[in-house]
Amino acid sequence: MEASKSASLPAVVQISEVYTEPYCMITILSLYLYFVTKAGPQFMEVRKAYELKWLILAHNLFQVVSCVYVIKEILFITDNSILYFWKCRDIGSSPEHVRRYYSLAFFIFWLKLSELLETVIFVLRKKQNQVSKLHVFHHLSTVTLIYMLINHNGNGDAAYFSVFLNSIVHVFMYSYYFLAAVADKKLVQALWPVKKSITVMQMTQFALILVQLVCQIVLCTTPLYHTIYFTAVIVGMFYGFFDFYNSAYQVSQRCKNLSPSPEVGK
Template identity: 60%
Template sequence: MEAATSTSASVAMDMKHPWMVAEPWFMVTILGLYMYFVTSVGPLFMQFRKPYELKKLIIGHNVMQVLSCIYVLREVFYLSDNSIWMFWKCRDLGSSPEMVKRYFQLSYFLFWVKMSELLETVIFVLRKKQNQVSNLHIFHHFSTLTLIYMLIHYNQNGVAAYYVVFLNSVVHIIMYSYYLVTAVADKKVIRALTPIKKSITVIQMMQFCLILTQVGFQTVICGISKVVLVYFTFVITVMLYGFYDFYTRAYQSPPKGKGHASVE
């Protein structure tokens, strides 16, 4: 077990990564600009402007996200030999050049997918939907990008770490497909599909519960770096609480107004 862990860690450390993910500075710069725009300069820019429609951009973004998640699932199934759902198993990355190459190619791809998801908050700002730029929404996008960076550099559990990616991709296919339909459908269809929003939030909470379950198994059976364990568990716990809080306010409390934020 310890040998498997050290093999995965040493392979990751020996890799020469593209410059944009080799060091954290590019990610930190992008996240800094993101925070500055969505919380300060963006709302100020839109203060006396009419909201942009951006329908084509929204449709294109949703299509890209669905297709990206389908590709990610294909790669995860390949890397795990179609058994990624067995989350309790320790899965060393190994030393096969093909496996190592595809493992890191997928992690780089995920980095750019999570980077592209930052566009959603920008779209909210440009459409003057600042109420949807919640603390949970920003935390979600901020933290997921940092987790992918950790997947590239600090993963000691090999392919097992892609169980989280597997769950997230399934959830995102459902979620972005819903967003895509609502972006092109008429108001009658959108009203008919409204209950699906509640189901998506429930699915998201179930995802976080399954992730925390895997963390428990992986910690006991396989071992996880303490720093990674603490940060990862913190992020997932905050997300679970945030989505639960959103769920109770949006669907179980008496409605206080028309709109509520979509939180991913």
């Protein structure tokens, strides 16, 4: 895989290579973890919550546009055959193909780092209850998975399948977040089923990724240790979102069903 890198990669990609070194990635993630779990809450303890509405809107819009770009690039890189996830693929040999493969990989790495801003916004708005273990684990692990995509990918273009699905889900998710940030309370309440459906989409993507992983293990040559780590992360995220779905939607629905109707009290 490393031998496939072109010496003529753009300067921005060569610069990005420095920031995807393990020590740099670990430093960024460590600072993120320290801020959102300790330094941030302590800083906000004696301060009023920040509104940050325009930052939230800009962040959500940026994520939607970026994910659309990622989807478009993946379709180009894989010759529109990304959905044939069971096929074994390399990253191609043409300079243009290799260049766009790594350019996209580095772009996604920076995109995943930008998603860490989400948690920072929660902290600055005093929404510490939203800084859940699942939320933090999700953001930390996705950065490490993209690091593996850049430096230790043994599955070629097929490795972009998980990114492709995730980008589709994020287009819907961040569009919902954008709308929820500008809509009134009645509209947000009316959109509640959409939020539930997005969680189902997230669980479905993890299930499909695991199916692809099995196909790649059986039909292709996959690095053992990287496969074990990738599997552990995806299984962990699937379980986390499934648990969140049950606690946030199923339990509340059961409580709603058990509560007396208005007519009973009359």
